[in-house]
Every structure is written in C-alpha cells, then in structure tokens.
Amino acid sequence: MNKEQALLAYVTRLGDNALVLGQRMVEVVAAYPELEEELANANFALDFIGQARMFYSYAGELEGKGHDEDDFAFLRDENEFKHFLLLEQPNGHFGDSIAKLLLFESFYLLLLEALTHCADERVAEIAVRAQKEIRYHLRHNTQWFVRLGDGTDESHQRVQTSLDQLWQFTGEMFAPDEIDNIFEAEFDGPDLFKIRETWQANIAAIVAEATLLLPDDDHMASGGKQGRHSEHFGYMIAEMQYLQRTHAGASW
Amino acid sequence: MSWLSAVPDPEIPVLTITDLGIVRDVTIGEKVTVDLSPTYSGCPATEVIEQSVIDALQENGVDDVVIRRVLSPAWTTDWISAEGRNKLREYGIAPPEHGASKRELLQGSHGIACPRCDSTNTQVVSEFGSTACKASYKCSDCLEPFEYFKCI
Numbered sequence: 001m002n003k004e005q006a007l008l009a010y011v012t013r014l015g016d017n018a019l020v021l022g023q024r025m026v027e028v029v030a031a032y033p034e035l036e037e038e039l040a041n042a043n044f045a046l047d048f049i050g051q052a053r054m055f056y057s058y059a060g061e062l063e064g065k066g067h068d069e070d071d072f073a074f075l076r077d078e079n080e081f082k083h084f085l086l087l088e089q090p091n092g093h094f095g096d097s098i099a100k101l102l103l104f105e106s107f108y109l110l111l112l113e114a115l116t117h118c119a120d121e122r123v124a125e126i127a128v129r130a131q132k133e134i135r136y137h138l139r140h141n142t143q144w145f146v147r148l149g150d151g152t153d154e155s156h157q158r159v160q161t162s163l164d165q166l167w168q169f170t171g172e173m174f175a176p177d178e179i180d181n182i183f184e185a186e187f188d189g190p191d192l193f194k195i196r197e198t199w200q201a202n203i204a205a206i207v208a209e210a211t212l213l214l215p216d217d218d219h220m221a222s223g224g225k226q227g228r229h230s231e232h233f234g235y236m237i238a239e240m241q242y243l244q245r246t247h248a249g250a251s252w
Numbered sequence: 253m254s255w256l257s258a259v260p261d262p263e264i265p266v267l268t269i270t271d272l273g274i275v276r277d278v279t280i281g282e283k284v285t286v287d288l289s290p291t292y293s294g295c296p297a298t299e300v301i302e303q304s305v306i307d308a309l310q311e312n313g314v315d316d317v318v319i320r321r322v323l324s325p326a327w328t329t330d331w332i333s334a335e336g337r338n339k340l341r342e343y344g345i346a347p348p349e350h351g352a353s354k355r356e357l358l359q360g361s362h363g364i365a366c367p368r369c370d371s372t373n374t375q376v377v378s379e380f381g382s383t384a385c386k387a388s389y390k391c392s393d394c395l396e397p398f399e400y401f402k403c404i
Binding site for chain 2: 036039046047048049051121122128130132133136
C-alpha cells in the first residue's frame with residue numbers, strides 16, 4: 001500500500017466511524033422519554049453525520065473517481081465499511097448508549113487532538129472543527145455515566161453490565177494496522193500507543209468516580225477495521241441504504 | 253460585503269451572516285469567490301446560507317459566484333460581532349459571554365446574564381436547545397426562560 005492509498009483508506013475509515021455511530025443514534029431520535037436527552041442525542045447525531053460528510057467529501061476528492069459523500073454512504077457494501085465494531089452495537093438501553101459514547105468519544109477526542117497536528121492539511125482542518133463538538137459531547141456523556149454508576153443500585157448494576165459487555169470492543173481502537181502505521185509515519189499521524197495510555201488513565205478515573213469496576217482486558221474482539229462486521233451491521237445498512245438501492249439516484 | 257450583510261441566518265434571522273462572522277473573505281476577479289466558515293459540522297443551515305449568498309449576489313447582478321467552505325481556522329462564537337451580540341440580546345437570546353476556551357467547553361457556563369432583566373441569577377434548564385448552537389436557561393429573578401448561545 002502506498003502513501004496515497006493509505007491516506008484515502010484512513011480518511012474513509014474516519015468517515016465510516018462517524019457515519020455508523022451517527023446512524024445508530026438517529027435510530028432513537030424521537031424515542032427518548034425526556035426532551036433534554038432527546039435534543040442531546042439528535043444534536044450529537046447531527047454532529048457525527050456532519051463529520052462523516054466532511055471526511056467522505058474529502059475521500060471522494062482523494063479517490064478521484066467522481067464519487068461524492070452520498071456514494072460513500074449509500075452505495076458501498078457491508079465489508080467496505082471499516083468502522084469499529086463498538087459503533088455498530090445496538091443502542092440497547094440508555095446506559096448502553098452512554099457507555100458506548102463514553103468509551104468511543106474519550107478515544108475519538110484524543111485522536112482528533114492528535115490529528116490537528118498531522119501533516120495532511122485537510123484532515124487537520126476537519127479535526128479542529130470536530131474536536132470542539134466532541135469535547136462538548138464528552139462533558140455531557142461523562143456526567144451521565146458518573147450519575148448512572150453512582151446512582152441507584154439498579155442504575156449502578158445496569159451500567160456496570162453495559163461497560164462489561166462493550167469493553168471487548170475497545171481493543172481494536174488502539175490496534176494499529178498497516179493504514180494506521182503508514183498514516184503515522186508519512187503524515188505525522190497519531191501514535192495509538194500513546195493515545196491508549198492517556199485513554200486508559202482517563203477512563204480509569206471516570207470509572208472510579210462512577211463507583212464502577214474496570215473490566216479485564218482478557219478478550220478483545222477485532223475485525224471492524226478490516227471490514228469484518230457483526231451481524232448487527234447488515235441490518236443497519238439495509239435500512240440506511242434502502243432508498244438509494246431501490247430508487248437509485250433519488251433526490252429531494 | 254454590504255450585499256452579504258443583508259443575508260440573514262436562517263435559524264436566527266435577527267442575525268446576518270456577517271454578524272455571525274462566517275464570511276471569511278471575498279475575492280473579486282473574473283468570478284466572485286466567497287469564503288464561508290461552517291458553524292457546526294452538521295449544521296443544517298449550511299446549504300441554505302450558501303444558496304442565500306448566491307441569490308443575494310445574483311440579485312445585485314453578479315452571476316458567477318463560487319462558494320468555498322473554509323474549515324480552518326474553525327469558526328468560533330468569539331467571531332460574533334459586537335453588533336451581533338447586541339442584536340441577540342435584544343432578540344431574547346443571551347449571547348456567548350466568555351471566550352470559547354477548553355475550560356468553558358468542559359465545565360459549562362455559569363452566571364449567564366438574563367437578556368431581559370440582566371440578572372446573573374440564572375440556571376441551566378437544558379444544555380441543549382432548539383438548535384445545535386443553543387442551550388436553555390431560566391432567570392431566577394424575572395422567572396423568564398431564555399436561550400443561551402453556547403460558546404464553541
């Protein structure tokens with residue numbers, strides 16, 4: 001893989017992460033029992049979809065085959081999406097959603113902060129914009145995570161289960177593959193080992209504040225970054241892509 | 253520039269796009285190029301604003317308009333003009349008060365002045381509001397609810 005191919009793959013993957021998480025959150029728009037959380041979820045989902053659009057537009061330019069952001073979102077198959085398995089996990093209950101967001105966004109914010117210093121100007125620009133949004137999300141999601149953990153016996157036990165079940169999907173965020181390595185070497189990209197250290201320290205502190213127990217690292221699932229997804233993702237893109245697949249080229 | 257300062261923000265029509273500080277540059281050559289900074293990544297108003305700029309210039313006889321989306325430096329609420337802040341306050345939305353520092357984003361804003369009675373005895377009702385850029389507050393003195401334009 002050469003430098004240009006790695007950049008395209010890297011940018012597409014950033015778009016995939018943002019789109020898949022955004023789409024998951026869109027599924028529960030208008031389903032929240034409280035207005036404040038309803039707005040928070042919809043606002044956050046919109047940020048992710050917006051970030052996906054910026055990454056995909058750039059990927060289309062890098063690829064140079066005339067594909068736009070919609071082509072990337074609606075006309076690629078399941079195994080062409082290279083997002084983390086964590087992000088395609090079903091929404092579950094509120095504690096599941098908050099735990100998922102906390103685990104991912106604590107990583108994503110560190111990644112974006114590192115990307116603001118990378119040598120690819122466009123990626124750095126998108127990262128500057130996106131990190132401000134994620135910082136705001138994280139404040140909200142961290143507060144909720146602590147409140148649920150340090151809340152009632154019921155909420156404590158349920159969010160502990162959320163954390164235990166999602167933990168196995170956090171390993172692949174920090175496992176560098178060829179694309180990460182080339183991006184780090186050629187574009188002054190993020191050092192995932194360093195990010196992992198900071199992430200672990202930050203998460204350990206938040207989990208302790210939430211009076212919860214940190215799960216063991218004994219088994220970590222992987223494959224999302226290579227396009228091998230769980231069963232959940234097939235259903236998800238079937239719904240997401242239905243319109244464009246059935247009525248190709250449909251527009252407003 | 254004066255033609256552009258007549259273009260309202262579609263979400264908060266009391267503000268123009270120049271009040272918001274999203275017009276970064278205008279280059280006049282064979283074509284007219286307008287550089288715009290999007291506010292939030294997912295702001296649904298981005299396309300509407302771009303179309304309004306094209307329409308405003310065409311009304312004034314400029315047909316060849318190119319819009320460029322400029323991401324860097326990223327738009328911040330610090331760029332909202334003093335006039336824009338006054339207009340927001342008169343409209344009933346508390347303008348972003350402090351700089352968009354990291355601390356502000358992580359810890360939230362306290363002591364936001366009520367746009368109606370100026371009291372700083374106010375409380376957050378919801379960190380989220382009718383659009384991505386606003387939070388909901390309540391004044392504990394005049395008891396009126398109001399919106400606060402968040403720092404970003």
